[in-house]
Amino acid sequence: MTKKKDLIFSLILLAAAIVLVAVLDRTLPQTGIVMTVLKKGCIYSLVAVSMNLLNGFTGLFSLGQAGFMLIGGYTYAILTIPVADRASVYQYFDGGIVQFSIPFWAGLICAGLVSAALAWLIGLPVLRLKSDYLAIATLGFAEIMRAFFQWDTLGPLTNGSNMLRKYPSFSTLMFPFIVAAICIALIVMLINSSFGRAFKAIRDDEVAAEAMGINLAHHKRMSFCISSFFAGVGGALLAMYQTTIQAQAFKSNMTYEILLIVVIGGLGSVTGSVLATFLFYAASEWWLRFLDSPMMIGDWQVPLLRSGFRKVVFSVVIMVIVLFARQGIMGDHEFSLSGLIKLFRRKGKGASANEQV
Amino acid sequence: MAVRYPEQSGAGSLHNKYLTNIRTIPGKYPDFKGLLMDFLSKNLPYFLAGVSVGGQYALIAIGYTMVYGILRLINFAHGDIFMVAGLVTIYASTVMPLYLSIPLTILVTVILGMMIERVAYKPLRNSPRMSVMISAIGVSYLLQNLALYITGGLAQVYPTIPFISNTVTIGSATTKVVTILTPILMIVLVVLLIQLINHTKIGMAMRSVSTDFETSRLMGINVNRVISMTFIIGSFLAAVGSILYFTNYPSVIPTSGGMPGLKAFVAAVFGGIGSIPGAVIGAMLIGIVENLIKGAGWTTFSDAFTFVLLIVVLLFKPTGLFGEAATDKV
């Protein structure tokens, strides 16, 4: 019964969000700070949730997310640049070898598919590795991808180390919001299915999961490919948002940031990841902005405040969360109506406030 | 992170002119000896650079391998400690002479390494390994942002250290003294370290803790002291490595530690994590091959090579060259 209520509650929230997004799209300047936060929030929410599927729900400690975003972003850009613009984009490579272009929605799907296909290939060897070895191997894979996409010999396809541009992008918030919402909904539905339970079983105890008839290799690969699919779509959205894309930017630091978002939200909580993403970008791009510019109170100059201080404060906050609030915002719980009610009832009884929603 | 070896690439291209065509003795097999000599003389500058960079990676790799041996933790922040050491040298040398700033660099780096362990890893000693690794990534993120703030995002020019920046000529290659000094210094330090581990009380404690953490604790070994010592040694070697490494580069930026750090880690895995000789051999191999790849004109892939090596090693011999196999009990 509560399940149904929770579902209705979520749908109402979603509808409210859509209305809000539509209103914001009309009232706020598209390049303003709030819009930047919201757009980045949508895009990185998707990537964070995809990473959580792997790290939080399947227990595979992978650090390849930036690599798969890179693949997705490039796939999208390469396939969707209008034929007429190719000569100017690929000016050093005679207009490139791809001489067709596909609509943006097909580009998004291809971005996911190519990403997933490469994940399948790389997964064959690396998924046999245990925790930290897997982490370092996937990190290495992402670095290889970064070098590969900048390789001059592949220039006719990737434009070498030059940026790709002039592909279709979006200007409204509604677009990334809808795409991210659909993708996250699909991930949630997967997690709630029999396969999602199998992933969680692998996370909790590999030996027991295998003894219950769950094929480890098969399910790990599936989780890895699905996660990469959505990371690829996220990469494509990021490419659209930036209107240009360059392999150089997809460094391991990008993966670290996404991982920290997932940890702040709570490993194993989808709503936690989404919430943490918006908080992360709101804090780093907006709320803590003031730390980056010198400030005077009367005659007294506030010390330390100058460019870069924001990131320092921010990383200290993250370290505090990692060390002292290890469960993150949501632990492995989800934000839901029944959770809220439970929380309020407990609080009413004066029970400990540490309980999660 | 462009590598600057102007004198070396010049020497390389000089030899390219007349040594590119494959020589064969008429009617016989290819002249392997001749080919090898050709290859060596043509690539000597790259080979020397490789040995030198390899030695620097080795000094970093030992820090990874020792920490992993004892805590089973990939210390993601180790590369950034190396970067901070570079920055400390830069800032210290602007206010004091080098004979003071270099010891100061080493001291500050060692204290930093110890403090990171105390603050970020010690509270998580009984947590899952994933939590500690995440904490290490957080520290790495913090150090980089701190460096970005302090440097103001500008590349900081590395001071010229006399003597080791001088040039010498070896055969067909002209290079800096540091290129020759690095492997020698590295070997001396490694021999001292191995002596320490094999013949002192703290060394014995370190070996004991890396074999069995819990039992060592029960046997009355001060595990925290051993761990601190490990971080001290690791940071000390990273500081020495940073002085040798950055001498070859014009400047230090906040992300300067990332790539050497990752490569040194791969070297440690390649050699069998936990094994010091393994880390040294792995690092030398990576340094040399990477520079030979650069010599062949594939600079784009010199970084990627390291990771291909990593993935191949993990597939065929996950425990590395000298690593021990671990089994899970059901």
Place this chain on the structure above:
Amino acid sequence: MSKSDANVLRLEHITMQFGGVVAVNDFSMEVNQGEIVALIGPNGAGKTTAFNVITGVYEPTNGIVYFNGTPIVENHPRGKMKKLYEGDRALVYDKVISKTPDRITKLGIARTFQNIRLFKKMTVFENVLIARHLRSRANFLAATLHLNAAEERANREKTLELLKLVGLEENRDDLATSLPYGKQRRLEIARALATEPKLLLLDEPAAGMNPQETLELAGFIREIKDRFGLTIFVIEHHMDLVMEISDRIYVLDFGRMIASGTPVEIQNNQHVIDAYLGVQEG
């Protein structure tokens, strides 16, 4: 005796060597349809190792395991091991059959673990529901889009039924690890039953139980055996339980089988008494 297809489970010359330690040494045995067979022996005798070989967790050094007449595990000494096994037992088996544990479970062998291995972050209900996954036919797309609603409903009903059977239906939404020890053991059995096994391997199901609970467990094991038409192979230390439920008993000591027979025979076997009392064999 020679017909392997009359047995549900049959081990022939199973040897499991870890480095220099021979955990199981040339062990042959069989379990017939509908029997309850016990495997006993002092600590470290190789009982759990035998289970791990049967379920595919370990690859034996030598020997073969049949399940319903088909070989599911087979191996012969290779590499360095080959030298150690020169002689009569060396080249009896020439094939290598190594199935992963999940495939063996799919064939119809389910197990519980000596040191309870429940899925810690999941509820009691989910723990059992997981074990239905291997019997579901929907692929991941159909499952994601919830096109397999009928199957999912059937699985949930079956799960509830099993929870009622083991008396855990009111704990269904509790975290598995919050249960008391005895209930965790019962949950493990329910989870194993949910895979629809033909053969159930129980690894010390009565460990940590008091005499009263042990007695109840004996009744429970018989009940599930009859209800699901199971064959049961059990490792146990509680001799009361073993003598009460088993049709036949095998005794391992230092990896070797030292006796086999009915409970009465075992009780009077001098080797067994010596092994348990630690008397030197003359």
